[in-house]
Amino acid sequence: MPEQQVTLVGHGAIGRSLVQRSAALPGVRITHVVVPPHHRDATQAALPASIEACSTVPASTRLLLECAGHSALLEHVLPALERGVECAVLSVGAVSEPGMLEQLEAAARRGAAQVHLLSGAIGGVDALAAARLAGLDDVTYTGRKPPGSWSGTPAEQSFDLRALREPTVILEASAREAARLYPKNANVAATIALAGLGLDRTRVQLVADPGVTENIHEIRVRGAFGEMAITMRGQPLADNPKTSALTVLSALRFLSNRTSPVTL
Numbered sequence: 001m002p003e004q005q006v007t008l009v010g011h012g013a014i015g016r017s018l019v020q021r022s023a024a025l026p027g028v029r030i031t032h033v034v035v036p037p038h039h040r041d042a043t044q045a046a047l048p049a050s051i052e053a054c055s056t057v058p059a060s061t062r063l064l065l066e067c068a069g070h071s072a073l074l075e076h077v078l079p080a081l082e083r084g085v086e087c088a089v090l091s092v093g094a095v096s097e098p099g100m101l102e103q104l105e106a107a108a109r110r111g112a113a114q115v116h117l118l119s120g121a122i123g124g125v126d127a128l129a130a131a132r133l134a135g136l137d138d139v140t141y142t143g144r145k146p147p148g149s150w151s152g153t154p155a156e157q158s159f160d161l162r163a164l165r166e167p168t169v170i171l172e173a174s175a176r177e178a179a180r181l182y183p184k185n186a187n188v189a190a191t192i193a194l195a196g197l198g199l200d201r202t203r204v205q206l207v208a209d210p211g212v213t214e215n216i217h218e219i220r221v222r223g224a225f226g227e228m229a230i231t232m233r234g235q236p237l238a239d240n241p242k243t244s245a246l247t248v249l250s251a252l253r254f255l256s257n258r259t260s261p262v263t264l
């Protein structure tokens with residue numbers, strides 16, 4: 001199978017870990033990393049010489065993997081799809097923006113390319129998407145993280161996060177609202193919604209919990225297929241505790257499947 005060359009968009013906690021770990025992935029090579037122009041020189045200095053830092057997606061790109069943030073979908077993913085570049089996306093919550101999902105679909109059609117929405121920090125997306133085919137009654141998602149992981153979010157305006165002594169619900173809303181208000185913390189809410197009952201019918205609870213150190217994701221589903229309950233207790237990335245380490249591994253699995261004769 002030919003080598004799979006990849007352009008990463010984003011060089012934060014996920015991007016850095018991907019660069020490091022993909023070096024051990026046979027058949028996969030990250031060739032470019034797209035970063036904002038003001039980060040280009042510092043990023044190049046931090047990268048191995050075989051990887052080029054750039055501020056636009058190179059014309060040679062055949063596979064793009066986004067791990068930057070919601071704005072990167074408009075800035076890089078949509079134009080790449082239009083040009084026929086296959087894309088994989090971690091900032092799935094960007095589809096909470098009205099019309100974004102339709103734009104992704106239209107761009108992918110025009111470019112005859114596919115966009116893959118990666119499962120990221122959670123599991124069970126395959127089962128949920130399959131269960132949907134027979135009809136779902138109820139899907140709920142609870143995201144629970146230590147108080148510090150909600151810093152820099154709207155929760156800071158309503159709660160003194162450092163003073164919390166009890167688990168505190170910081171948001172109860174639809175998946176669309178959760179993903180829009182918490183773009184760095186509730187991408188998985190959007191993923192579950194897209195796989196299940198949709199952005200407006202999926203109920204989400206976000207909790208700041210001083211009693212936990214992991215990022216905990218609870219998914220409960222009822223439907224014609226039966227019932228499903230999953231709890232993920234994800235270790236956070238040292239570089240960014242908002243992000244679970246499994247997010248990186250889900251991207252690596254995607255890349256690994258591109259070059260494996262048997263995929264799983």
Ligand SMILES: NC(=O)C1=CN([C@@H]2O[C@H](COP(=O)(O)OP(=O)(O)OC[C@H]3O[C@@H](n4cnc5c(N)ncnc54)[C@H](OP(=O)(O)O)[C@@H]3O)[C@@H](O)[C@H]2O)C=CC1
Pocket residue numbers: 009010011012013014015034035036067068069070071072073075090091092118119120121122183184185187188191239240242243244247
């Ligand atoms: N699906 C899932 O399960 C998960 C998805 N995510 C998504 O992945 C994203 C990245 O996570 P993580 O690496 O931990 O975050 P970090 O904040 O550590 O890194 C994000 C990096 O991307 C850069 N960036 C922002 N916008 C753009 C852009 N338009 N083009 C290129 N680079 C850009 C940022 O630059 P600057 O600092 O200058 O803004 C920063 O360097 C999250 O924002 C979230 O959307 C994260 C966790 C789980």
Ligand SMILES: O=C([O-])CC(=O)C(=O)O
Pocket residue numbers: 121183184185186187188189215234242243244245247
């Ligand atoms: O990494 C996680 O635990 C989940 C996350 O941040 C997100 O859904 O945006």
